[in-house]
Amino acid sequence: MLSSHSQIKGGPEPHLLTPLAYSGVWDRVQKAPYDHIIASLGQRAFVDSLPNGQDDYWTACRRFCDTLYGAYMADSPGMLYLDKTPEYATVWPFVTRVYPDAKYIVLTRHPGAIFDSFATSFFDGNHEAAQRHEPILERYVPAIASFLRTSTCPFVHVKYEELVAAPESKLKEICEFLELPFEPQLMDYGESDHGKSIPGLGDMTGISKHSRPTAAYIEKWVDSIAHNDRAFKLLRDSIARLDPADLALFGYPLATLWEPLVLADKNGQPAKPLRLNAYRIQRKAILIARGAAQKSATLGALVRWVRLACDVILREY
Numbered sequence: 001m002l003s004s005h006s007q008i009k010g011g012p013e014p015h016l017l018t019p020l021a022y023s024g025v026w027d028r029v030q031k032a033p034y035d036h037i038i039a040s041l042g043q044r045a046f047v048d049s050l051p052n053g054q055d056d057y058w059t060a061c062r063r064f065c066d067t068l069y070g071a072y073m074a075d076s077p078g079m080l081y082l083d084k085t086p087e088y089a090t091v092w093p094f095v096t097r098v099y100p101d102a103k104y105i106v107l108t109r110h111p112g113a114i115f116d117s118f119a120t121s122f123f124d125g126n127h128e129a130a131q132r133h134e135p136i137l138e139r140y141v142p143a144i145a146s147f148l149r150t151s152t153c154p155f156v157h158v159k160y161e162e163l164v165a166a167p168e169s170k171l172k173e174i175c176e177f178l179e180l181p182f183e184p185q186l187m188d189y190g191e192s193d194h195g196k197s198i199p200g201l202g203d204m205t206g207i208s209k210h211s212r213p214t215a216a217y218i219e220k221w222v223d224s225i226a227h228n229d230r231a232f233k234l235l236r237d238s239i240a241r242l243d244p245a246d247l248a249l250f251g252y253p254l255a256t257l258w259e260p261l262v263l264a265d266k267n268g269q270p271a272k273p274l275r276l277n278a279y280r281i282q283r284k285a286i287l288i289a290r291g292a293a294q295k296s297a298t299l300g301a302l303v304r305w306v307r308l309a310c311d312v313i314l315r316e317y
Contacts, residue, residue, distance in 0.1 A: 001171060001213065002082055002105075004189040007180055009073060010082040016065050017098060021091035025057055061098045080178065089140055092147045103178060104153055106144060108251045109160035111137050111242075112260070115235050116221035125224070127231040137238045145246035159251045160218075167213040187212055222260045232261075 003010030022029050024040030025047055050056040073081050088095050096104075109117075115137055119130035130136070148157060156177040163170045167187060175182045185191070190211025225232050239247070244254045293300045 001167070001186045001189045002174070004186050005175070005180060005183055006185075007078070008080045008082050008178075009076045010084065011072065013085040014068070014083060015085050015087065016068060016083075017061075017095050018085065018087050018091060020061055020064070020098075021094040025054075026094045026097075027091075058097060065098065080180070086140075089147070090143045092143065092151065096147075096151060096153045100153055102153065104147075104151070104155035105174060105177075106148060106155055106157045107160060107163070108144060108157065110221070110252055110260070111141060111239060111247070111250070111257070112225055112235055113160070113218075113221040114140070115238065116224045116231070119231075120224070127228070127234050131234050131238070135238060138241055141242050141250050142246050145243075145249040148249050157251070161215075164213045164215045164218065189213075219260055226261055 002008050021027065024036060024043045029036040029040055047054055047057045052059075069081050069083075073079060096102075115127070115130075118134075118136045119125055119127040123130040123133070147155070154177075156174060158170055158174065168182075171186050172182045175186075188211055225235060239254075239257065247254055247257065293303050
């Protein structure tokens, strides 16, 4: 929606700051295809020996991003650049250190909806596989709550449910925060040029077919969780591991968190299966192949051999 504004330029998620955050200077690297511990020690010692110490390092990080952002915006003078990369939420202390004067928009959604959407979009509705791959609520809720609690950067907090229920009101609030005039075309983002030219916008399982914000999906997760005891237990256990104070700051206090499920019609029918499309076929194929390779030592070895062969064939001499 924001990319539809005449004075804002969006685009693909660039992930410029995420790898910088894990280079080893700001925080410890957990895993890397090289000796990350030695590299981290070396980098920190090098940075400490610079004339201005870490100030020189932060300046370099900022100039790196400025150069790439600047090149991207070369044909859009005077416009704002919108960087929408979800993983920045988990490294926000680094991001805000590089860009303390940027304006931040914090978008939160009901934890149950996040939990279900992640499993539906990337794991074909397998909540257990999604939770094993990434405990998404445990990673994001505390991190975003920490930002809301302690960040001194300018930001506005927007709840997804309120945005889609009253989009014009919320978009006007965001535009005022950005010091930009509200433009009606923000309501028709699917009709803008960016909606036709930028891949990956919206939920690949169906929401992207809409050209305007819709409240139709606010409680879509309720049907999925209410009729799936295993998914409900996973969600309940995940919520139990979160600090109630973080949930309240996130916008969904524990006292009312479960109301959508309590109010759901338990005698109703489970949610209809998602319509099969190219994206879901791709996800199913990946999940099946991954599971088979993990269970079969022979198949796993074959996949690794094929990968090695492809690396050799595609290597530049």
